[in-house]
Amino acid sequence: MATSNAQSLTPTVDASPIRDNYLTYRRGVMSWLFTLDHKRIGVMYLVGVLFAFFLGGIFALLIRTELISAGDTLMDADMYNQVFTLHGVVMVFMFIIPGIPATLGNFFLPIMLGAKDVAFPRLNLLSWWLFIIGAIVALTSVVGLDTGWTLYTPYSTGTAAGGSHAMMGVIPVTAGAFIMGFSSILTGVNFIATIHMLRPRGMTWFRMPLMLWSLYATGVIQILATPVLGITLLLLIADRGFGLGIFDPAKGGDPILYQHFFWFYSHPAVYIMILPAMGIISEVVSTHSHKHIFGYKFIAFSSLAIALLGMFVWGHHMFVSGQSDIANAVFSFLTFAVAIPSAIKVFNWLATMYKGSIDLGAPMLYAMSFIWVFTIGGLTGVFLGSLGPNIHLHDTYFVVAHFHYVMVGGTVFAFMSGLHHWWPKMFGRLYSQRGAMVGWLLVFVGFNLTFFPQFVLGGHGMPRRYHDWGPQIMRELGFEAQVNLFGHLHLISSIGSYVQAIGFLIVAGVLVHALFRGRRSPDNPWGSPTLEWTCSSPPPHDNFATAPVVGDPYDMTGLVYDRQTQGYVRRGAGAGSHGG
Amino acid sequence: MTQIDSPSSSGGSAAHPVSLRVLVIVIATLLALTGLTVAAASADLGAAGIWIALLIAMAKASLVVLYFMHLRYESLFYAVILTCALFLMVTFMAIALMDSAAYQSDIYPPPAVLSS
Numbered sequence: 001m002a003t004s005n006a007q008s009l010t011p012t013v014d015a016s017p018i019r020d021n022y023l024t025y026r027r028g029v030m031s032w033l034f035t036l037d038h039k040r041i042g043v044m045y046l047v048g049v050l051f052a053f054f055l056g057g058i059f060a061l062l063i064r065t066e067l068i069s070a071g072d073t074l075m076d077a078d079m080y081n082q083v084f085t086l087h088g089v090v091m092v093f094m095f096i097i098p099g100i101p102a103t104l105g106n107f108f109l110p111i112m113l114g115a116k117d118v119a120f121p122r123l124n125l126l127s128w129w130l131f132i133i134g135a136i137v138a139l140t141s142v143v144g145l146d147t148g149w150t151l152y153t154p155y156s157t158g159t160a161a162g163g164s165h166a167m168m169g170v171i172p173v174t175a176g177a178f179i180m181g182f183s184s185i186l187t188g189v190n191f192i193a194t195i196h197m198l199r200p201r202g203m204t205w206f207r208m209p210l211m212l213w214s215l216y217a218t219g220v221i222q223i224l225a226t227p228v229l230g231i232t233l234l235l236l237i238a239d240r241g242f243g244l245g246i247f248d249p250a251k252g253g254d255p256i257l258y259q260h261f262f263w264f265y266s267h268p269a270v271y272i273m274i275l276p277a278m279g280i281i282s283e284v285v286s287t288h289s290h291k292h293i294f295g296y297k298f299i300a301f302s303s304l305a306i307a308l309l310g311m312f313v314w315g316h317h318m319f320v321s322g323q324s325d326i327a328n329a330v331f332s333f334l335t336f337a338v339a340i341p342s343a344i345k346v347f348n349w350l351a352t353m354y355k356g357s358i359d360l361g362a363p364m365l366y367a368m369s370f371i372w373v374f375t376i377g378g379l380t381g382v383f384l385g386s387l388g389p390n391i392h393l394h395d396t397y398f399v400v401a402h403f404h405y406v407m408v409g410g411t412v413f414a415f416m417s418g419l420h421h422w423w424p425k426m427f428g429r430l431y432s433q434r435g436a437m438v439g440w441l442l443v444f445v446g447f448n449l450t451f452f453p454q455f456v457l458g459g460h461g462m463p464r465r466y467h468d469w470g471p472q473i474m475r476e477l478g479f480e481a482q483v484n485l486f487g488h489l490h491l492i493s494s495i496g497s498y499v500q501a502i503g504f505l506i507v508a509g510v511l512v513h514a515l516f517r518g519r520r521s522p523d524n525p526w527g528s529p530t531l532e533w534t535c536s537s538p539p540p541h542d543n544f545a546t547a548p549v550v551g552d553p554y555d556m557t558g559l560v561y562d563r564q565t566q567g568y569v570r571r572g573a574g575a576g577s578h579g580g
Numbered sequence: 581m582t583q584i585d586s587p588s589s590s591g592g593s594a595a596h597p598v599s600l601r602v603l604v605i606v607i608a609t610l611l612a613l614t615g616l617t618v619a620a621a622s623a624d625l626g627a628a629g630i631w632i633a634l635l636i637a638m639a640k641a642s643l644v645v646l647y648f649m650h651l652r653y654e655s656l657f658y659a660v661i662l663t664c665a666l667f668l669m670v671t672f673m674a675i676a677l678m679d680s681a682a683y684q685s686d687i688y689p690p691p692a693v694l695s696s
Contacts, residue, residue: 196657224664224665224668228672254680254684256679256680256683257676257680260672260675260676260679260680261676264672264676311668312671315675315679322683322686323679324678324679324682324683326678326682327675327678327679327682330675
């Protein structure tokens with residue numbers, strides 16, 4: 001399998017102090033801020049998106065605390081509207097979209113491919129700066145936006161609200177999202193160009209780890225769909241700032257056209273979030289089951305199928321917004337079609353685990369949690385994708401629960417899985433498995449406690465985006481009989497959010513502790529055959545001293561546990577041969 | 581018809597792949613088509629007017645993409661990428677406009693701009 005001209009790598013098996021690596025290659029703040037090293041850029045993205053996750057999490061806790069009891073608990077309705085808008089904007093644009101591709105993707109795509117860097121390192125750095133600038137611009141609206149993250153017209157153009165002060169944030173947020181969109185496009189361009197141009201000899205398409213197929217599919221969506229978001233936001237600014245009337249019926253415009261534009265990007269954006277997550281799961285499930293991935297080509301092509309089909313389902317967000325019946329029928333059908341490639345992945349992961357030697361450490365626990373919550377999220381999508389039930393369930397907590405199961409449950413669990421899987425490689429330190437597993441337990445239980453009751457809430461009619469569920473307002477909505485039920489379920493949901501928050505704090509503590517006090521990681525602590533585990537931990541500045549040996553990325557034969565280093569080495573690789 | 585200075589299938593060649601003569605011919609054609617656009621806009625062609633205008637615009641865009649953006653001299657892969665993007669855009673516009681047309685009559689009051 002190995003290419004004839006490639007030399008084998010010598011795994012570093014000694015426990016001597018870490019020498020030349022990307023962390024110590026140059027020192028000083030400027031060496032980070034203007035670095036062209038994809039690994040450092042990945043780490044800088046990681047810092048940025050984790051801060052956004054923290055910020056979005058604070059907003060989430062404020063929301064759940066407000067809903068813990070009836071009436072104004074913490075804030076009034078106006079403030080609540082602003083808080084949930086900020087929660088959405090921060091979590092979607094600053095955390096989930098760049099979350100996996102820009103952090104773990106940036107860090108590991110070139111290494112897993114066997115390249116020294118991405119194709120355009122300067123564009124990569126520019127994308128990080130654009131992300132930071134865009135985030136700052138968007139956050140200047142911190143006290144003035146209550147449209148929800150979708151910024152629907154005509155409300156966001158001020159025609160309905162009469163231009164209240166709470167609408168001042170529309171332009172900063174759209175401008176910020178516009179700038180961050182460019183960041184996303186540049187990342188996508190870089191990934192596609194790198195995979196096409198920088199594959200070393202022997203790295204054929206079907207020898208690429210599945211993470212790379214996922215990142216490739218993600219890059220395609222980022223390039224094709226994100227410009228539409230840019231256009232949409234510019235049109236919105238033109239409408240709001242200059243009264244152009246694109247979305248204003250009084251001027252011949254069409255408010256539903258905004259929804260077409262918005263969801264033409266934002267639905268594929270869901271796949272920008274979930275595809276790299278699926279890539280992580282493929283890597284983690286195979287490695288921690290110590291078994292060759294099942295159905296490699298099916299998983300690889302299902303990523304592309306999801307990217308393709310995901311482009312044509314945007315209308316399922318608009319079933320009750322006045323969209324024509326024929327469009328509804330077409331979008332409903334296509335929505336069901338997306339389930340096929342998604343299910344292909346799930347079944348292949350399960351088949352990979354079957355009869356595997358499963359190592360139930362933190363990465364695998366998060367990966368299995370992903371499969372659990374993603375399946376629940378996916379199956380509840382069947383209800384929402386059906387035209388009849390959608391009328392009953394739209395804009396209720398059922399929708400909130402569904403998309404949190406898919407996006408938080410899916411993406412965040414996969415992100416955590418990947419973070420725990422690759423943390424020893426990124427920073428050269430092992431974390432406490434016991435601490436990480438306690439963190440996982442609280443996050444998993446807390447997550448389900450938070451969002452499962454919301455399915456029931458929605459099924460009973462509780463509308464989303466209300467800051468109160470007390471008897472008075474529920475009487476007006478015709479849900480008086482459900483007030484007690486709503487109260488109990490909201491209480492459980494809020495308690496779940498606190499459990500989750502404690503879990504995430506423990507996870508943060510465990511990982512940060514590992515940075516400073518963690519045991520030094522061997523090169524390959526989990527026994528993974530992919531290329532990133534053949535270089536030292538943390539990787540050197542140029543990733544590979546010599547051309548890596550490329551073979552089947554999931555071939556486990558020959559990988560044996562070495563007691564001395566407490567990591568895995570290739571059998572007969574004491575001197576470092578890595579047969580492909 | 582064309583002289584290619586150096587193949588650039590990798591996209592990394594610094595030399596310009598299109599000869600000056602071809603570039604001059606293309607810009608002259610583009611200017612002529614612009615004149616045709618103006619003429620077509622001035623003439624009353626009825627319902628065919630929009631199609632003629634679109635046809636001219638498409639011809640101009642094709643020339644720019646094929647020669648100025650070198651698509652003609654690149655590998656087929658780039659043409660596939662461009663076609664995918666165009667297909668996506670056309671699908672999006674077709675569905676959005678088809679949907680919009682389906683309920684235009686329901687939008688009330690009738691658009692002032694359109695009725696004037």
